[in-house]
Amino acid sequence: MGANDAGFIGQSVKRKEDARFLTGAGQYTDDVTMANQTHAYFLRSPHAHAKIRAIDTSKAKAAPGVVAVYTGADLEGVNGLPCGWLITSVDGTPMKEPPHHVLAKGKVRHVGDQLALVIAETIEQAKDAAELIDVDYEVLPAAVNPADALKPGAPQIHDEAPGNKCYTWAIGDKAAVDAAFATAAHVTKIDIVNNRLIPNAIEPRAAVAAYDRAGEAYTLYVTSQNPHVERLLMTAFVLGLPEHKVRVIAPDVGGGFGSKIYLYAEETAMVWASKRVNRPIKWVCERSESFLSDAHGRDHVTHAELALDKDGKFLALRVHTIAAMGAYLSTFASCIPTILYATLLAGQYTTPVIYCEVTASFTNTAPVDAYRGAGRPEATYVVERIVHQAAAEMGIAQDDLRRRNFIRSFPYQTPVALLYDTGGYDATLDEAMKMADVNGFPARKAEAAKRGKLRGIGYATYIEACGIAPSNIAGALGARAGLFEAGEVRVHPTGSVTVFTGSHSHGQGHETTFAQVVATVLGIPVDNVDVVHGDTGRVLFGMGTYGSRSLAVGGTAIMKALDKIVAKGKKIAAHLLEAAEGDIEFKDGKFTVAGTDRSKTFGEVALTAYVPHNYPLDKLEPGLNETAFYDPTNFTFPAGTHICEVEIDPDTGVVHIASFSACDDFGNIINPMIVEGQVHGGVCQGIGQALLENCVYDKDSGQLLTGSYMDYAMPRAGDVPSFKVATKVTPCTHNPLGAKGCGEAGAIGAPAALMNAVLDAMAEAGIKHFDMPATPHRVWQALQAAPSA
Amino acid sequence: MSVTLSISVNGKAAKADIDPRTLLVDFLRTNLGLTGTHVGCDTAQCGACTVLVDGHAIKACNVLAAQAQGKSIVTIEGLAAADGTMHPMQQAFKDCHGLQCGFCTPGMVMSAVDLVARHPGADEKTIRAELDGNLCRCTGYHNIVKAVQQGAAAMAK
Numbered sequence: 001m002g003a004n005d006a007g008f009i010g011q012s013v014k015r016k017e018d019a020r021f022l023t024g025a026g027q028y029t030d031d032v033t034m035a036n037q038t039h040a041y042f043l044r045s046p047h048a049h050a051k052i053r054a055i056d057t058s059k060a061k062a063a064p065g066v067v068a069v070y071t072g073a074d075l076e077g078v079n080g081l082p083c084g085w086l087i088t089s090v091d092g093t094p095m096k097e098p099p100h101h102v103l104a105k106g107k108v109r110h111v112g113d114q115l116a117l118v119i120a121e122t123i124e125q126a127k128d129a130a131e132l133i134d135v136d137y138e139v140l141p142a143a144v145n146p147a148d149a150l151k152p153g154a155p156q157i158h159d160e161a162p163g164n165k166c167y168t169w170a171i172g173d174k175a176a177v178d179a180a181f182a183t184a185a186h187v188t189k190i191d192i193v194n195n196r197l198i199p200n201a202i203e204p205r206a207a208v209a210a211y212d213r214a215g216e217a218y219t220l221y222v223t224s225q226n227p228h229v230e231r232l233l234m235t236a237f238v239l240g241l242p243e244h245k246v247r248v249i250a251p252d253v254g255g256g257f258g259s260k261i262y263l264y265a266e267e268t269a270m271v272w273a274s275k276r277v278n279r280p281i282k283w284v285c286e287r288s289e290s291f292l293s294d295a296h297g298r299d300h301v302t303h304a305e306l307a308l309d310k311d312g313k314f315l316a317l318r319v320h321t322i323a324a325m326g327a328y329l330s331t332f333a334s335c336i337p338t339i340l341y342a343t344l345l346a347g348q349y350t351t352p353v354i355y356c357e358v359t360a361s362f363t364n365t366a367p368v369d370a371y372r373g374a375g376r377p378e379a380t381y382v383v384e385r386i387v388h389q390a391a392a393e394m395g396i397a398q399d400d401l402r403r404r405n406f407i408r409s410f411p412y413q414t415p416v417a418l419l420y421d422t423g424g425y426d427a428t429l430d431e432a433m434k435m436a437d438v439n440g441f442p443a444r445k446a447e448a449a450k451r452g453k454l455r456g457i458g459y460a461t462y463i464e465a466c467g468i469a470p471s472n473i474a475g476a477l478g479a480r481a482g483l484f485e486a487g488e489v490r491v492h493p494t495g496s497v498t499v500f501t502g503s504h505s506h507g508q509g510h511e512t513t514f515a516q517v518v519a520t521v522l523g524i525p526v527d528n529v530d531v532v533h534g535d536t537g538r539v540l541f542g543m544g545t546y547g548s549r550s551l552a553v554g555g556t557a558i559m560k561a562l563d564k565i566v567a568k569g570k571k572i573a574a575h576l577l578e579a580a581e582g583d584i585e586f587k588d589g590k591f592t593v594a595g596t597d598r599s600k601t602f603g604e605v606a607l608t609a610y611v612p613h614n615y616p617l618d619k620l621e622p623g624l625n626e627t628a629f630y631d632p633t634n635f636t637f638p639a640g641t642h643i644c645e646v647e648i649d650p651d652t653g654v655v656h657i658a659s660f661s662a663c664d665d666f667g668n669i670i671n672p673m674i675v676e677g678q679v680h681g682g683v684c685q686g687i688g689q690a691l692l693e694n695c696v697y698d699k700d701s702g703q704l705l706t707g708s709y710m711d712y713a714m715p716r717a718g719d720v721p722s723f724k725v726a727t728k729v730t731p732c733t734h735n736p737l738g739a740k741g742c743g744e745a746g747a748i749g750a751p752a753a754l755m756n757a758v759l760d761a762m763a764e765a766g767i768k769h770f771d772m773p774a775t776p777h778r779v780w781q782a783l784q785a786a787p788s789a
Numbered sequence: 790m791s792v793t794l795s796i797s798v799n800g801k802a803a804k805a806d807i808d809p810r811t812l813l814v815d816f817l818r819t820n821l822g823l824t825g826t827h828v829g830c831d832t833a834q835c836g837a838c839t840v841l842v843d844g845h846a847i848k849a850c851n852v853l854a855a856q857a858q859g860k861s862i863v864t865i866e867g868l869a870a871a872d873g874t875m876h877p878m879q880q881a882f883k884d885c886h887g888l889q890c891g892f893c894t895p896g897m898v899m900s901a902v903d904l905v906a907r908h909p910g911a912d913e914k915t916i917r918a919e920l921d922g923n924l925c926r927c928t929g930y931h932n933i934v935k936a937v938q939q940g941a942a943a944m945a946k
Contacts, residue, residue, distance in 0.1 A: 024824070024865035024866040717930040
C-alpha cells in the first residue's frame with residue numbers, strides 16, 4: 001500500500017469485539033451447554049513419580065450418576081500425544097520421544113498426570129466417583145531440577161531416555177568461538193537461571209466434546225489458539241479419526257500466552273469418549289488443576305561467556321543451557337530452547353561468532369513449552385544480562401557498549417542462522433533514553449541515596465523473531481508442520497465482506513485489525529467487514545496464533561486473497577465499463593477507467609458478480625470469493641529498547657519500579673491502540689517474571705509448592721506502574737503490510753531491563769549476580785549477605 | 790434437601806429450589822444462564838466472578854446463592870441501560886482499550902463500578918490498590934486504570 005491510500009491503517013479504531021465482552025455476551029467454552037450433556041473429571045496423580053501397580057475403578061463405576069470411567073488400559077489403539085518438532089542431537093541421533101499417553105499407563109511422571117477420566121451426570125458426582133478409584137502406587141524418587149535430572153544416579157523417568165536426556169543440540173562454530181576467546185582482552189561470565197513460569201490465562205482450559213451418530217462426526221469446543229492444528233494432530237496422530245469428521249471450534253478464548261497452542265490429553269480423551277458414551281461431555285479445568293496440568297514456560301539453567309576486545313567490541317559468545325522439558329514432550333517443547341532460543345543470541349549486535357549448546361532434560365514436573373516469547377525472552381535475558389555485566393566490569397556506559405556493537409547494515413546474516421531484513425537500533429535506543437530521562441538519572445539516584453534507597457537503571461536492547469518461516473527451511477530444521485497461514489475473503493452480493501482467517505484471536509483484536517486492513521484495501525467501512533476465526537467448520541485452514549505471527553503471516557494471507565478479489569473485480573468492471581482490463585484502476589472503493597471519470601463502485605461490481613446478467617460468463621466465473629495461503633520467505637524481526645528504573649528499599653527488600661520505558665520497532669502498525677495494549681500486557685508479564693512469579697516444585701517430592709494464586713504471585717494492578725511506550729518504524733521488507741509483530745516484545749525485553757536495573761541498584765552493595773524473581777525476601781537476603789553489608 | 794431462593798437479578802425476580810451448597814456464581818451461570826459472570830480460579834483471588842450484591846462488589850464464587858437470599862444482584866448483563874446504552878464504565882473500558890481477551894472484564898467492570906461508588910475521585914494509586922482483587926493477564930492494567938478514571942468522571946456527571 002502506498003502512502004496516499006492509508007485508509008484505516010494506522011488509526012486507533014475502537015475494537016469491534018468489545019461490545020460483546022463488555023455486556024457479558026462473549027461465548028467462551030465454559031458458556032457452551034449442550035442438551036443431555038455429561039460432565040468430566042480427571043483423576044490426577046498425587047505423586048511426582050510412581051509406578052501404577054493396579055487401578056480399581058469398580059466402585060467408581062457403580063457410584064451414583066456415573067456414566068463411564070476410563071483409564072489408560074481402555075484406550076486401546078489410541079496413540080500418544082505427538083511432538084511437532086524433531087530436534088537432532090550433536091551426535092546425529094534424534095531426540096528421545098518417550099510415549100505421552102492420553103491417560104497414564106504403567107507410571108505417572110508428574111503431580112497432576114492424568115490417569116482416569118470419570119464421566120457423570122453432574123460434576124459433583126464425577127468428583128465423588130473419582131475419589132472411589134483405588135490406585136495402588138509404588139512411589140519412586142523424583143527428578144525435579146533440570147540440571148540435577150542429568151546427573152549420574154538421578155531417578156530415571158523414561159526407559160527410552162537414558163540419563164533423562166532428551167537431546168544435546170548445538171548451533172554455531174565452536175572452534176571459531178574458542179579461537180576468538182583466546183584473543184580476548186576481556187571475558188565476562190555469568191551463571192543464570194530463567195525461572196519457571198505458569199502462563200495463567202485467566203480463562204482456565206475447557207472443552208465440550210460431542211458425537212453425532214447421524215453424521216458419524218465429532219464436534220469439539222476447546223480453548224485453543226490453533227483449532228486446525230489441534231484437529232490435525234488429534235485425528236491423524238492420536239485417535240486415527242477421519243479429519244473431515246471432526247469439527248474443532250475455539251470460540252471466545254480468554255487469553256492463551258502459548259498455553260493453549262498445544263494438543264492436550266483432556267480434550268483428546270473426551271473426543272474419544274464422546275462416541276462411546278454417545279452424549280456430549282463437558283470439562284472445565286479448575287485453577288488448581290491448571291497449575292498442575294497446563295504446559296509451563298522457561299526453566300533454563302545457563303552458563304554464558306562473552307569475549308570482548310579492549311574497546312568493548314564483542315568477539316564471541318559462548319552459551320551452555322540446560323532446559324527442562326518436564327515429564328513429557330509437549331507439542332512444541334523441543335523447538336523452544338533451540339530453534340527459538342539459540343538463534344536469537346546475536347541480539348542487536350555484530351558478535352561475529354557464537355556457539356550455543358543446549359541439553360534438554362526430562363523432569364518429574366508438568367511439561368514445559370512455549371510461553372509468551374518462547375525462547376526469545378530467555379535469549380534476550382542471557383544476552384542483555386551479560387552485556388550489562390560486561391559494561392559494568394569494563395567501566396563503559398551501558399548505552400555506549402551497546403552502540404559500539406549495534407548492527408547497522410541490513411540485511412544482516414547472524415552467525416546463528418537468522419537473516420535480519422531490517423532494523424534501526426540506534427533510533428529505538430535514543431528514543432527510549434529520552435523517554436526514561438537517562439540524563440536525569442544521576443540526580444535521582446543521589447536523591448534516593450539521601451533517603452537511604454538504592455536506585456538503579458537497566459537496559460534491554462532486544463531482538464525478536466516472529467512469523468517463524470518458511471516452511472521448507474523449518475522442515476529441514478525438524479518442524480513437522482507447515483508454517484504458512486490461510487485466509488479467505490468472501491464478498492457478499494451487497495458488498496459487505498466476511499473474512500475467514502486461520503489466525504485465532506484470544507485478546508489480540510484481530511476482528512478489528514484485520515477488518516481495518518480489508519476495509520482499507522476495498523475502500524469500504526470497517527463495519528462492513530466481519531472476521532471469522534477459530535472454527536474448522538467455517539475457516540478453510542489455519543496454523544493459528546502464536547509467535548506474534550498473526551498480522552505478518554495471517555494478515556498477509558488476507559492481503560493475497562484481497563489481491564485476487566481486486567483482480568477479479570477489475571475484470572468485471574472492465575466488462576461493465578467496456579474498457580480494457582489493463583486500463584482499470586482500483587482506488588478508494590472505485591474501479592475507474594484510467595484517465596476518465598467513468599467508474600463502478602465496489603458494491604456495484606460485487607452485485608454484478610452475484611447477479612451476472614451483464615457479465616462475461618464465457619470467460620469468468622460468477623461470484624466474488626477468494627482464498628489464499630501465504631508462506632513467508634523469512635522471519636520478521638521486531639526490536640527495541642526497554643529501560644527500567646527501580647528503587648530498592650534495603651530495609652524491606654521491596655523493589656519499586658520508578659519508571660518503565662519501551663520504544664519498539666514493530667514495522668508498520670495498523671492499530672496503534674491495540675499495539676500499545678499488547679506492549680503493556682507483555683511488559684507486565686515480563687515484570688511478573690522478574691519481580692514476582694516463580695513456579696516452585698519441592699526439590700525432593702516434586703510437589704508443586706506454588707499451586708494457587710495464594711502461592712504463585714501474579715502481577716496485580718498495584719505491582720506495576722503506568723508504562724511509557726513509543727514506536728519507531730522500519731517496515732518489514734518481505735510482507736506487503738510491512739508488519740513485524742508486537743505480541744511478545746514486552747515479555748522479551750522487560751525481564752532483562754528490570755533485572756539489570758536491580759543489579760545496577762545493588763552494585764553499590766557489591767552484588768554482581770542475582771536471579772529472578774526479585775521478591776522482597778530474596779532481595780533483602782541478598783543485601784544482608786552482600787560484601788559491603 | 791433443597792432451599793427456596795428468592796432474589797432479584799438485574800431487576801427481575803428469580804425464584805428457585807436449589808441445593809443449599811450451590812454457589813452464587815453457579816446459580817447465575819447455570820440456573821439463570823447469565824454466563825457473563827466468569828470463573829477464573831477456585832480461591833477467590835482472580836475476581837472474574839465479581840457481581841454487585843445490594844450495590845457492593847462481591848466474588849460470586851465465594852458465597853452461597855442462599856447467602857444472597859432476598860438481596861438485589863446486578864451482573865454484567867444488567868449494567869447497561871434498558872435501551873442497550875452501555876454504562877459509563879463499560880463505555881470507558883471500550884474507549885480506553887481496557888480489555889483484550891475479555892475474560893476478566895465483567896468482574897473488572899463490576900469492581901470498578903463499586904470502586905468509584907466508594908472513591909468517586911480516586912487517584913491512580915487508589916485505583917491500583919482497590920483493583921487488588923481482580924487479576925488481568927492481558928492488559929498490564931495500564932488501560933484499565935485509565936478506563937476507571939474516565940468511567941469515574943463520566944459517572945460523576
